[in-house]
Amino acid sequence: MTLIDGKATAATIKAQIAEEVKEMVAKGGKQPHLAAILVGHDGGSETYVKNKVIACEQCGFKSTLIRYEDDITEEALLACVDKLNHDEDVDGFIVQLPLPKHIDEQKIIMAIDYKKDVDGFHPINVGRMAIGLPCFISATPLGILTLLQHYGIQTSGKKCVVLGRSNIVGKPMAQLMMQKQYGDATVAVCHSHSADLKKECREADIIIAAIGCPNFVTADMVKNGAVIIDVGTTRVSDATRKSGFRLSGDVDFEKVAPKCSYITPVPGGVGPMTICSLMKNTLAAGKKEYYQ
Template sequence: MYTLIDGKATATAIKQQIAEEVKEMVANGAKRPCLAAVLVGHDGGSETYVKNKVIACEQCGFESRLIRYEDDVTEEELLACVAKLNNDPQIDGFIVQLPLPKHIDEQKIIMAIDYRKDVDGFHPINVGRMAIGLPCFVSATPLGIMTLLQHYHIETSGKKCVVLGRSNIVGKPMAQLMMQKQYGDATVTVCHSHTKDIKAECREADIIIAAIGRPDFVTADMVKEGAVIIDVGTTRVPDATKKKGFRLNGDVKFDEVAPKCSFITPVPGGVGPMTICSLMKNTLAAAKKEYYK
C-alpha cells in the first residue's frame, strides 16, 4: 500500500513554524518580513498563484505587496519597477511572476533583480551558487520537493533518481539538488523529449520526479515496484463536471501508477503548496540576511 505525500499538511505545518519565528522576531524589535509580487496581465494560473502567495504571507505573519501591470507594459517600465524594489529597504524579497508577455525579455528582467532579494532563486548568481553547493535562494519548486522528501524520511542517498524534464525552473535545479551530497546524494538521470528510451530509464529508477508538462505521461509500465513518485505537472484539462470547467492534471497517471509505489504525490495538493511554502522560507531567510549580508 502506498503512502500519499500530503503537501498541503506539510506546508501548513511549516508555515506555522515560520509564523512563530516571525512573532518572536517582531517581539524582539525586528522588522516584519515583506514580500512583493509583480503581476503582469491576467493569466488565470498566475492570478491564482499570486493570490495564494498573498494568503501565505498573511499566514506567516509577513507583509505583502502586489504590483499590477497590464499586458501592454513596456520593458522599460518593468525594469524601472524592478530597480525601485531593489532599492526599497522595506522589501526583503520580491518576485516577478512568469510567464511575461512576448514583447518582454524574461531573462533581462531576471538579471535586473538584486540577487539578494531574488526569493524565486532564478538569478544566475543564485543558480550558480546552488550548482556548487553554496548557501543561496534555491528555486521554490525544487526546494519544496526536497523538503517533502525529508519530511517523509524518504531515503535518497545512493538511490537512482530520474528527473523528467530539463526546464530552468524545475528540471535542471532538481537534478542538481538530487545529485548534491548535502541534499539528495543520489545518482541522477535527466530525461527529456530526445531521450532514446524513457520507459527503460524510468523502470530503473527508485525515485521519479516528473516535470515534463504532459498529462498522464508516466504510466504503470514505466514504474518499478516500490518506487517514489513526485508529480510536478499541473496542466489544466477541460472537465465539464468541475465548476471552473477544468481540472488540474499531473504528469503521472495516478490511478494506475499509485498501486505500484511506496510514496506518491497527488495533483493538486502535493508539490504545489510546497512551492509557495518554499517562497515563504526564502523570504524569511532574506529578511534575516541568512545568505547575503
C-alpha cells in the same frame, strides 16, 4: 502506498515560520516583506499570486502586490524592478512568470538584485546552488526536497530520474538531487529526445516528473516500490467541474499509485510546497541568512 500530503506539510511549516516571525517582531526585529509584480491577467498566475498573498498573511509577513496590464513596456517593468531593488523595506520580491511575449524574461530576471531574488532564478543564485554555496533555491525544487526530508524518504545512493530540463524545475532539481548535502543520489535527466526513456524510468527508485504532459508517466514505466513526485499541473477541460477544468499531473495517478511506496497527488502535493518554499526564502531574506 503512502500519499505525500503537501498541503498538510506546508501548513505545518508555515505555522513554524509564523511563530518565528512573531518572536522576531516581539524582540524588535523587522517584519519580513515580500513583494510581487504581476503583469496581465493569466489565470494560473492570478491564482498563484493570490495564494502567495494569503501565505504571507499566514506567516506574518508584510506583502505588496504590484499589478500592470500586459501592454506595459519592458523599460517600465525594468524601472519597477530597480525601484524594488533599492527599497530597503522590501526583503525579497518576485516577478510572476510568464511575461508577455514582448518582454525578455531573462533580461528581467537578470535585473533583479540576487540578494532579493527569493524565486532563486538569478544566475548568481543558480550558480551558487550548483556548487553548493548558501543561496536562494528555486521554490519548487526546494519544496520537493522538503517533502522528501519530511517523510524520511531515503535518497542517498538511490537512482533518481528527473523528467524535464526546465530552468525552473528540471535542471535545479537534478543538481540538488546529485549533491551530497541534499539528495546524494545517482541522477539521470530525461526529456523528449532521450533514448529508451521507459527503461530509464523502470530502473529508477525515485521519479520526479516535471514535463507538463498529462498522464505521461504510465504504470509500465514504474517499478514496484518506487517514489513518485509529480510536479505537473496542466489544466484539462472537464465539463463536470464548475470551473470547466481540472488539474492533471504528469503521472497517471490511478494506475501508477498502487505500485508506489510514496506518491504525490495533483493537486495537493508539490503545489502547496512551492508557495511554502517561497515563504522560507522570504524569511531567510528578512534574516539576511545568505547575503548581508
